[in-house]
Amino acid sequence: xxxxxxxxxxxxxxxxxxxxxxxxxxxxxxxxxxxxxxxxxxxxxxxxxxxxxxxxxxxxxxxxxxxxxxxxxxxxxxxxxxxxxxxxxxxxxxxxxxxxxxxxxxxxxxxxxxxxxxxxxxxxxxxxxxxxxxxxxxxxxxxxxxxxx
Numbered sequence: 001x002x003x004x005x006x007x008x009x010x011x012x013x014x015x016x017x018x019x020x021x022x023x024x025x026x027x028x029x030x031x032x033x034x035x036x037x038x039x040x041x042x043x044x045x046x047x048x049x050x051x052x053x054x055x056x057x058x059x060x061x062x063x064x065x066x067x068x069x070x071x072x073x074x075x076x077x078x079x080x081x082x083x084x085x086x087x088x089x090x091x092x093x094x095x096x097x098x099x100x101x102x103x104x105x106x107x108x109x110x111x112x113x114x115x116x117x118x119x120x121x122x123x124x125x126x127x128x129x130x131x132x133x134x135x136x137x138x139x140x141x142x143x144x145x146x147x148x149x
Contacts, residue, residue: 001022001057001059002022002024002069003022003023003024003025003069003073004021004022004024004067004068004069004070004071004072004073004100005021005022005059005060005069005072006019006020006021006022006059006060006062006066006072006096006097006099006100007019007020007021007022007028007057007058007059007060007096008020008057008058008060008093008096009051009052009053009055009056009057009058010055010056011053011055017093018030018051018092019031019060019092019093019095019096019097020051020092020096021072021073021075021076021096021099021100022048022057023045023073023076024069024073026047026048027045027046027047027048028045028046028047028048028051029043029044029045029073029076029077029079029080029099030043030044030046030051030092030095030096031043031082031085031090031091031092031094031095031096032044032046032085032092038085038086038087039085041083041085042081042082042083042085043076043079043080043081043082043083043095044080044081045080060096060097060100062097062100062101065100065101065103066100066101067100067101067102072099072100073099075098075099075100075102076099079095079099082095090104091106093105093106094106
């Protein structure tokens with residue numbers, strides 16, 4: 001890891017990842033929004049050990065979209081004290097991604113949205129299949145009644 005890196009650490013047994021910017025001096029700037037404490041969330045600078053909470057940091061690769069380390073750290077410092085945390089539209093990953101690339105994005109949110117869309121489509125398809133099967137059964141039962149009458 002190096003100064004200006006966008007880093008992440010797994011939380012809640014891998015249920016989600018928490019993101020921040022490595023400042024190169026043993027501290028991390030991050031959006032402190034944790035589950036159940038979102039209204040108190042603020043961009044702040046903390047010790048690396050406090051950020052990691054016993055986990056292992058991994059560097060997020062942004063490829064060619066990454067800004068220079070100095071610009072990344074300047075972005076992070078400029079946002080110290082910022083609030084307005086939102087788990088879907090303005091979370092710790094949006095913050096770190098913005099600092100690193102100038103773009104607010106969250107791969108976690110995108111993946112969750114895709115998964116929710118897949119579940120919704122599956123439910124619609126299954127519902128349509130059940131409805132069609134029920135209609136076919138009712139039509140067939142109606143024909144049998146007419147034959148027996």
